[in-house]
Amino acid sequence: MRFDPWNPDFVASPYAAYEELRRDAPVSFFEPTGQWLIARHADVNALLRDRRLGRSYLHLATHEEFGREPEPEFQEPFWRVVRAGMLDVEPPVHTRLRRLVSKAFTPRMVESMRPRVRAIVDGLVDDFVEKGGGDLIAEVAEPLPVTVIAEMLGVPEGDRHLLRPWSADICGMYELNPSPEAQHTAVKAAAEFSDYLKDLARVRTADPGDDLVSALAQIEELTEDELVGTCVLLLNAGHEATVNVTGNGWWSLFRNPAELARLRDDLSLVPTAIEELMRYDTPLQMFERWVLEDIEVGGVAIPKGVEVALLFGSANRDPEVFADPDRLDVGRVDNPHISFGAGIHFCLGAPLARIELVESFGALLKRAPKMELTSKPVWNPGYIIRGLRSVDVSCG
Numbered sequence: 001m002r003f004d005p006w007n008p009d010f011v012a013s014p015y016a017a018y019e020e021l022r023r024d025a026p027v028s029f030f031e032p033t034g035q036w037l038i039a040r041h042a043d044v045n046a047l048l049r050d051r052r053l054g055r056s057y058l059h060l061a062t063h064e065e066f067g068r069e070p071e072p073e074f075q076e077p078f079w080r081v082v083r084a085g086m087l088d089v090e091p092p093v094h095t096r097l098r099r100l101v102s103k104a105f106t107p108r109m110v111e112s113m114r115p116r117v118r119a120i121v122d123g124l125v126d127d128f129v130e131k132g133g134g135d136l137i138a139e140v141a142e143p144l145p146v147t148v149i150a151e152m153l154g155v156p157e158g159d160r161h162l163l164r165p166w167s168a169d170i171c172g173m174y175e176l177n178p179s180p181e182a183q184h185t186a187v188k189a190a191a192e193f194s195d196y197l198k199d200l201a202r203v204r205t206a207d208p209g210d211d212l213v214s215a216l217a218q219i220e221e222l223t224e225d226e227l228v229g230t231c232v233l234l235l236n237a238g239h240e241a242t243v244n245v246t247g248n249g250w251w252s253l254f255r256n257p258a259e260l261a262r263l264r265d266d267l268s269l270v271p272t273a274i275e276e277l278m279r280y281d282t283p284l285q286m287f288e289r290w291v292l293e294d295i296e297v298g299g300v301a302i303p304k305g306v307e308v309a310l311l312f313g314s315a316n317r318d319p320e321v322f323a324d325p326d327r328l329d330v331g332r333v334d335n336p337h338i339s340f341g342a343g344i345h346f347c348l349g350a351p352l353a354r355i356e357l358v359e360s361f362g363a364l365l366k367r368a369p370k371m372e373l374t375s376k377p378v379w380n381p382g383y384i385i386r387g388l389r390s391v392d393v394s395c396g
Ligand code: HEM
Pocket: 055, 086, 087, 088, 098, 149, 233, 234, 237, 238, 239, 241, 242, 245, 283, 284, 287, 288, 338, 339, 340, 341, 342, 344, 345, 346, 347, 348, 349, 350, 352, 353
């Protein structure tokens, strides 16, 4: 099968197509999106660190100067939110925003959250096991990271049900060539989410609590748009991928029963298993970069003004870097996977994501040692944010 991100069969199993790309066309032009696909680990890794590329070009040129169409006006509320967060800006604005927010995400700060993460996991897993199982996505994978990031930001418990639908709607815009309907849904969600956060920030400014929105609201150099953009980014980035690592990860384990048994026998392997599950079935399959100066990749000239699509899922199966890459090995130690990115936009939440995943896999392995699938999971249609709609299991 060829690279075809709108085909459900490709989304369910893109790895054979990636193998072909790495071998025959590691740098290739993809007509339907007008992007250059980059398939090899060495190239993806190098381009993520190359300052001649950027998540945006708007720090250097207008849309017109860069030879691109401006976005339609109705999308303004969406881009206003997205372009105010650190992920979609480049230095010097990126440096300033990341510095302000990173204080809350140092490994020490995050480690201090482990007991609270563990308590949330225990509550969810207790209920799940007591019921004898159910949908792992809806009952454990989603509520865990949503609760953690919502508590961190200080979103009141009664409002948390709003977050996941807003986030899912916004993320619809990140897929390749989103439909007009998906675009309108994303814009509406961005506007509502933004209004909600502005209100919350006003409440916290008047009556600060021990949470991140209160802390951000105290920072004078942070504009209102930047505060909103940061919170939306943290809420979205803070759970979408984690949900999918949990779902994709368990599905990988069920398909590799010997590795699952090995893990159940030796829980000290959980940390390496989490890294391996993130490599083996990458939750975020592709990230894009604008080419800000003419470059050459693997002997192919790529001109300024176009976009490259970095195929993380392919890079993570590259035999040049990973021994026996199509084998799931929960004890793999030499594992420089690229699932958290690289360079200046390297995932700020990686230490938190790791804690959440180690705790939730660890608890389920321990508390539900006979957990098994009750039906074959179905993939969501998205390719870039790639995950399962549900994972139905019984706890035995
Ligand atoms: C397994 C879960 C996660 C995965 C696989 C993941 C992956 C990524 C990747 C690949 C990037 C870089 C995107 C690019 O270079 O274009 C990124 C950026 C980011 N992630 Fe994560 N992430 C995860 C969890 C989290 C969590 C839990 C948080 C926060 C609570 C978070 C916050 C962020 C932020 C703020 C950025 C932007 C960093 C910047 O632009 O400097 N992520 N993430």
